[in-house]
Amino acid sequence: MPYIKPEDRTPLDPLIDQLCAALPTENFAGNLNYVISRLCAGLLAKHKNYARINEIVGTLECAKLELYRRIAAPYEDTKIEQNGDVYPKG
Numbered sequence: 001m002p003y004i005k006p007e008d009r010t011p012l013d014p015l016i017d018q019l020c021a022a023l024p025t026e027n028f029a030g031n032l033n034y035v036i037s038r039l040c041a042g043l044l045a046k047h048k049n050y051a052r053i054n055e056i057v058g059t060l061e062c063a064k065l066e067l068y069r070r071i072a073a074p075y076e077d078t079k080i081e082q083n084g085d086v087y088p089k090g
Helices: 015-024 026-048 050-082
Strands: none
Touching: 015 026
């Protein structure tokens, strides 16, 4: 889960905001992938072993699941209400 104490967010949030503002909308997926990959590579350059690789992969998976649970699933539910469901009830 991405929930850390507010005081631990303070030094990170301005950097994250700056990065979000710098990401171009053209080729967004490629640029986002590059940023995430470079972040992971930078963390592994400092300390590369199985445990750290496992932590990074697990964190990426959990972040993906949390994004889907909190953002994508409710969005999809709204679209089902607007456009109708593809799956039969029951």
